[in-house]
Amino acid sequence: MPAARTTLPRTQALRLAPALILTGLLAACGQGQPQGGGGFPPPMVTYEVVAPRDVPIDFEYVGQAAGSREVEIRARVNGIVDKRLYEEGVRVKAGQSLFRIDPAPFAAAAAAAEANVASADAALKKAERDFARLKPLIEAKAVSQQEFDNAASALDIARASLKAAQAQARSANIDLGYTDVRAPISGVVGRALKVEGALASASGDSLLATMAQTDPIHVNFALSEADRARVQQEAAAGSLKLPANGYTVKLKTSEGQWLQNTGKLDFSDYKADETTGAYASRAEFSNADNSLSPGQFVRVLLTGATRPNAISVPQRAVLDGPTGKFVYTVGAGKDGKPAAVPAPVVPGEWVRLDGKEPNGWVIKQGLKAGDKVIVDGMARIFYPFAPIVPMTAEEAAAAAAKQAAAAAAPAAK
Numbered sequence: 001m002p003a004a005r006t007t008l009p010r011t012q013a014l015r016l017a018p019a020l021i022l023t024g025l026l027a028a029c030g031q032g033q034p035q036g037g038g039g040f041p042p043p044m045v046t047y048e049v050v051a052p053r054d055v056p057i058d059f060e061y062v063g064q065a066a067g068s069r070e071v072e073i074r075a076r077v078n079g080i081v082d083k084r085l086y087e088e089g090v091r092v093k094a095g096q097s098l099f100r101i102d103p104a105p106f107a108a109a110a111a112a113a114e115a116n117v118a119s120a121d122a123a124l125k126k127a128e129r130d131f132a133r134l135k136p137l138i139e140a141k142a143v144s145q146q147e148f149d150n151a152a153s154a155l156d157i158a159r160a161s162l163k164a165a166q167a168q169a170r171s172a173n174i175d176l177g178y179t180d181v182r183a184p185i186s187g188v189v190g191r192a193l194k195v196e197g198a199l200a201s202a203s204g205d206s207l208l209a210t211m212a213q214t215d216p217i218h219v220n221f222a223l224s225e226a227d228r229a230r231v232q233q234e235a236a237a238g239s240l241k242l243p244a245n246g247y248t249v250k251l252k253t254s255e256g257q258w259l260q261n262t263g264k265l266d267f268s269d270y271k272a273d274e275t276t277g278a279y280a281s282r283a284e285f286s287n288a289d290n291s292l293s294p295g296q297f298v299r300v301l302l303t304g305a306t307r308p309n310a311i312s313v314p315q316r317a318v319l320d321g322p323t324g325k326f327v328y329t330v331g332a333g334k335d336g337k338p339a340a341v342p343a344p345v346v347p348g349e350w351v352r353l354d355g356k357e358p359n360g361w362v363i364k365q366g367l368k369a370g371d372k373v374i375v376d377g378m379a380r381i382f383y384p385f386a387p388i389v390p391m392t393a394e395e396a397a398a399a400a401a402k403q404a405a406a407a408a409a410p411a412a413k
Contacts, residue, residue, distance in 0.1 A: 041389075042337075042338075042386070042387035042388050042389050043377055043380035043381065043386075043388055043389065044377060044380075044388070044389045044391060044396065044399070045328075045330075045340070045374045045376060045377030045378070045380070045381070045388045045389070045390055045391070046374070046375055046376035046377055046390075046391055046392065046393055046396045047329075047330050047372040047373060047374045047375060047390050047391070047392065048313070048314070048317075048372070048373055048375050048392075048393070049370065049371070049372055049373075050311055050313070050367050050368065050369055050370060050371040050372075050373055051369055051370075052309040052310060052311055052369055053309070053310065053312070054241075054306045054307070054308050054309070054310070055306060055307045055310040055312050055351050055353070055360075055362060056303065056304075056305070056306055056351060056352055057240065057305045057306060057307055057349060057351060057362075058301045058302065058303050058305075058351075058352065058358070059227070059231070059247075059301070059302040059305070060299055060300065060301050060302075061221040061222065061223065061281075061299070061300045061302075062221060062297065062298075062299060062300070063219040063220060063221035063251075063283075063297070063298050063299070063300040064219065064220055064221070064295065064296070064297050064298070065217055065218070065219050065220075065292045065293060065294055065295065065296045065297075065298060066212070066217070066218045066219070066220055066294050066295070067187060067188075067211075067212025067213050067214055067217060067218070067294045068212075068213050068214075068215075068216050068217055068218050068284065069185055069187070069212065069213040070210065070211075070212045070213075070294070071184055071185060071187075071210070071211055071212075072207055072209075072210050073098060073099070073181060073183070073184075073189070073207070073208045073209040073210065073211060074202075074206040074207055074208060075099075075101060075178075075181065075194075075200035075201070075202055075206040075208055076178040076181075076202050076206070077101060077106065077175050077178045077179060077200075077202050078199075078200065078201050078202050078203070079101040079102050079105070079106070079179065079199075079200055080101065080102045080197060080198070080199060080200070081099060081100075081101060081102075081194045081195065081196055081197065081198045081199075081200055081208070082100045082101060082102045082103070082179075082196065083099070083100045083196060084098070084099055084192050084195070084196065085097045085098055085099060085100060086098050086189055088189065088190065088191045088192060089188065089189070089190065089191070090188065090189065091186070091187065091188050091214075092183045092186065092187070092188075092189055092211070093183065093186045094183055094184065094185050094186045095182050095183060096182060096183045097180055097181070097182055098181050098182060098183055098189065098208070098209065099181040099192075099194070099208050099209075100179060100180060100181070101178070101179040101181065101200055102179070103176060103179040103180075106172070106175050106176040106178075106179055107176055109172045109175070109176075110169065110172040110173050110175075110176045112172075113165070113168045113169035113171075113172040113173075114169050114172075116165040116168060116169070117162070117165040117166050117168075117169045119165070120158070120161045120162040120164075120165040120166075121162055121165075123158045123161060123162075124155075124158035124159055124161070124162045126158075127151070127154045127155040127157070127158035127159075128155060128158075130151045130154065130155075131151045131152060131154075131155045134147065134148050134151045135148075181208060183211060185211070185213050186213060187211045187212050187213040187214055188211060188212055188214055188294075189209055189210075189211040190209055190210045190211060191209065192208065192209050193207055193208055193209055194207075194208050194209075212294045214287050214290065214292070214293070214294065215286065215287040215288050215290075216284050216285060216286055216287060217284070217285055217287040217292050217294070218282050218283070218284055218285075219249075219251065219263070219282065219283045219284075219285060219292075219298060219300060220280065220281070220282050221281055221282075221283075221300045222273070222276065222278035222279060222280055222281060223268075223278060223279045223281055224277070224278050224279075225272055225277050225278065225279070228279055238308070239307065239308075240305060240306075240307060241305060241306045241307070241308055242304075242305050243304030243305060245304075246264065246265060246304070247264075247265050247302040247303060247304045247305070248262060248264070248302075248303045248304050249262070249263040249264060249265055249283040249285075249300060249301070249302055249303070250262055250263075250300075250301045250303055251263075251285070251292075251298045251299065251300060251301070252298065252299040252301065253298060253299070254297050254298065254299065256299070259291055259292070259298070260289075260291065261285040261286060261287065261291060261292065262285070263283045263284050263285035263286070264283060264284060265281065265282075265283050265302070266282060266283065266284045267280075267281060267282040268280075268281045268282075269281070283300065307348075307351075307362060310362050311362070311363045311367050311368070311369070312351060312353060312360045312361060312362050312363065313327060313360060313361055313363060313367070313373050313375070314353065314359060314360050314361075314375050315350065315358070315359055315360055315361055316375060316376075316378075317361075317373050317374065317375045317378075318345065318347060318361050319378065321342070321344075323344070324344060324346075325344070325345055325346075325347055326342045326343055326344045326345060326366075327342075327343050327345055327366075327367070327373050327374070328340040328341065328342055328343070328373070328374040328378055328381060329341050329342075329343045329367075329371050329372055329373055329374065330372035330373075330374060330388070330390040331385075333385050333387055334385075335387075337387055338387065338388050338389065338390050339385045339386060339387055339388060340374060340381045340384065340385065340386050340388050341384070341385060342384045343366055343367065343371070344366055345363050345364075345365065345366030345367060346363070346364045346365035346366055347361040347362065347363055347364065348361065348362035348363070348364045349361075349362050372390065374388075374390070376396075
């Protein structure tokens, strides 16, 4: 009777496969204990020597763009919207006509008011003639005092009537002018909130559209109370140096792409918001290319601050361990030969060691000047204190060039 076979589940077999292969390789090589990782020679790694230096620090926040001036386009007279005179969502100039409210009743009222002015002016001229005719007669006592006083009173009334008629005419012409609704500023106009035939009420539902000036444009963001306090404390302690001439403000899209716009911080509130506890801030940017739109969310970076004499390492050098983050440093093994020695670290901010993107860590604790931190080849370090062949970046490049030349020599023959 054949012996029964035990079949492992597929997932378990897959997990065991690498271990079985490694065991076979070790047995084939006659190595019971790995030396440089599976009996192979110690791996070559690249290291950098830690040196304190001034490191640029960026403070990043979520912001939202808004027009530097945002206005409402409202009807100032009651009437029917006769026509929309602009294309929705386009840029217009200050003074450009946007809507026309039916002008016919206002034109009629203005014409009637002008007629009243003409009538009042004629009445005033007659009153002036009557007064001028009676004045020498009263001096000669040829007319009664009562008749002269009546003429003077009629002149005063005529003058007042003319002023009232002129004021009414000005008001009627102003109302007629309000039927041509114009842009108060240059900017982008949104969608029309009233269509042709809709009633616009100056005292009620008067909003016709909104518009915003987008060049320059504002970006609003907020600093948390904790961030503000931390920055102030670190600046006072000397561990953070703030820019003497103020921050330079840069922007990224929500997807992380850099925008060309560079702005300045032009407002920071002196008090925290009662509901959020954050301090409102605002930056202003040139936006001639319309790369920013009101309402758009962006990432705001305040640049210009530095951490003096900070210790920093490339991001790729910092690894995650069971008890926290650590780096491998070049040290000595039990045999005195170079080995990868783990060093627990306490990282701070991500920083820009070179280029535009953050590519390094500030290390608060765990490293000192002169330490040799391994920055490349960590994947070939299979266990702590493993033997290694450490090189600087220059030495590694020279070794790679030499190896490439040696490999090309047989091919040339």
